[in-house]
Amino acid sequence: MYQGTLAAGMILALTAGMALAEGDAAKGEKVFRKCKACHMVGDGAENRVGPVLTGVVGREIAAVEGFDYSDALKELAAADGTWTPEELAAFLEKPKDFAKGTKMSFAGLRKEDERADVIAYLATFGGEGS
Template identity: 75%
Template sequence: MLRTVISTICLMALPVIATAEGDVPGDTAKGEKVFRKCKACHAVGEGAENKVGPVLNGIVGRQVGTVDGFSYSDTLVALSDGGLVWTPEELAAFLTKPRDYAKGTKMSFAGLRKEDERVNVIAYLATFENEGS
C-alpha cells in the first residue's frame, strides 16, 4: 500500500519535473507532440520565422503582440497596449478558445479543449527563449 502511494506521488510530480523553466508545470515531451497542431502557423526554436502566426520563442512572459515583423489583429494590439503579458494562465485561457478570449483575433484555430494539452504545450513553449532554444 505504501509503495503504491509513493509511486502515485512520484508520477504526479513528473510533469512539474519535466519543465525546463521549473516554474511552468507540464510535460514538455507531451507538449512537443501537442505543438504539432500549431506548426502549420507557428514556429519555435533557432532560426524560427513568422508564418501565418508569429514566432513563439519567448512567448511565456512576453507582452502580447510584440513580435517584430508580425501584423497583429486590432484586438491583440489593444491587449498589448493595455500591457497584457502572456503568463501561463493567460496562454491557457487563450488556447482554450482563442476567438472567445480575443474577439476579432486573426487566429482561426478552434482551441485546445483538454487542460492537459494546454498545460503541456505551454511547458514546451516555455523552453524556448526569445532567440531560440
C-alpha cells in the first residue's frame, strides 16, 4: 500500500515538474499583466502592494527586504521555505489556500499552463538588478 502511494506521489511530482519546465516565458509575460497592479519585476523594480518578484524563483519565502509580509508567509519562511517552481505553482493556484492568512487578495491562476508560463517568465529574472 505504502509503495503504491509513494509511486503515485512521485509520478504526480514529476508530472508537475515537467509541466512547469514546459512553461512559455513569452506567454507568461502576458499572464503577468494580471500581477502588475501589485508587483514589479526586472530592473528598477520596487515593492508595491506586493513585493518585488525579481529573483523570486529559488528565493527564500518572505525575503524581500523592506516588505511587510503576512504572518502566514513569515511562518512558511521560518519553516525553511523556498519559492521553488512547485511551491510557486501551488501558491499561484489559490494563494489563500496555500498560505491561510496571506495578505495577497488575488484569487489565483486556475489554469495550470498559465501558472507554468508565468513561473517561466519570472525565472527569466535572476537576482536583484537582473
